[in-house]
Amino acid sequence: MTYTLITGASGGIGLALARQLAAQKHNLVLVARNAEKLAQLSHQLQAQYGIQVGCIAADLARPDAAQHIYSETQQHQWNVNLLVNNAGVGSGGEFATLSLPAELELLQLNTASLVALTHLFLQPMRERRSGTIINIASMTAFMPVPYMATYAASKAFVRSFTEALTQECRPYGIDVLLFAPGLTRTNFNEAAGINNEKADGLNSDYTTAPAQTPEEVAKELVNALRAKKPFHVAGRRNRLGARLLACLPNAMIARYVARSYQKQLAQH
Template sequence: MKTALITGASSGIGTAFAQELAMRQINLILVARSQNKLYQLAEKLQHQVPIKVDVIVQDLTEQQAAKKVYDTITEKGLNVDFLVNNAGVGDYGAFTQRELSRQAEMIQLNIVALVELTYLFLSEMQQRGTGNIINVASIAGFQPLPYLSVYAATKAFVLSFSEALWAENKGRNINILALCPGPTDSNFFEAADFPDSFTNKNNGSLTSAKEVVKDALKALENRKSNTVPGGLSNQFIVNSSRFLPRELLINVIEKKFRG
């Protein structure tokens, strides 16, 4: 049986990936810092389907966290066939009014841990001549977002990084995908400290995490470099910079996100 490593598996898109891959009879390695949630999810999935689920409790904002995860998996003698770099965090507000430490943690989690995990496991996939990697970016990666400046910049990095690796590895039987969801039914808005007014206004347009995952796996099977789930509204957002002057677009976004 194949094995999938999923970071940020304790909620939202990460949990949806775990549920869908379990249904496909793929063994799981679940990583997050929420110990209780991880073990509850692992127990539930193992009761539903005959798979093996390993749990690694690790805060990926810590230095060398990715290497600790890799070493733990190596010690268990496991090979990772699917890597889902889903762990990530946002932070809403004007840049200088938010804690610098929070911004640094965001870069560590959204970029550094993702790059390190990709490096470690992609190297093994290249040696075996097969593998799959999904890096969760965002529609925020297609243009700057005032009041989410660092978050959007990290997702622009993930998008560019993943598409470059897709091109490098497409002849090696290794599929690499940048998953770029829009607003999704998860705890993102609460964790990023969005105002209630903004969250309530956007609740009706949220895409389900399950839909995001199904779109991602279909795009991976079709060897796409990126995919944007969520319908025409998200397609309009990611393509708007092709038709509107950048300063005009950023001004419009600033008014929408000002809160």
């Protein structure tokens, strides 16, 4: 029996994806910190769709979490043939004033744990010569973002890592998809501490900036998965934006974003 493992399945895009894949009869392994939410979701999905659902409560900001998750799947014989590295956290504000431990935890969660999970789950996929890995980046993967410097750099890492891996994995029959959502109405801003005047400056206020719902984003992900795409940006507006960004020098983009943030914050 094969399973789809989704990190960050207790809320936002990961939760919407879990529901949509459950409806398509994927057996699931749900990962996040909130064990209670995972257990509730697991009961609901099993009852509604008659699928198998396992839960692993883990904090991916800890360096040992990926190995723990992999060992749990081995122990339960949950044979993971689709891995979705979705869990992630943001941060915003002037870098020098942000908490250094929190910035380093962000890097562990958004990059190092993603690399570790990918490495661990790739081994059995290579042996079986089949499997799929999906890494969730962001529009910030395409540009430097002043006042969101560490988060954007972490997503640029995810983009580069994933695009390279797509080619390395091809000879083994393993599909690797880089999926980049734009602004999506989830708990992301609140978890990042930017559900305040910073959201205005970063043009990421859900009430004023154009945003997709997590269900819309998850639907695009499911379609990209079905089409075996190596790369997909969610939302037509974001796809146009990504093309435009590719034509502009990074220094120019960074200067524009910094000025816009400084101007917006000055008005508060």
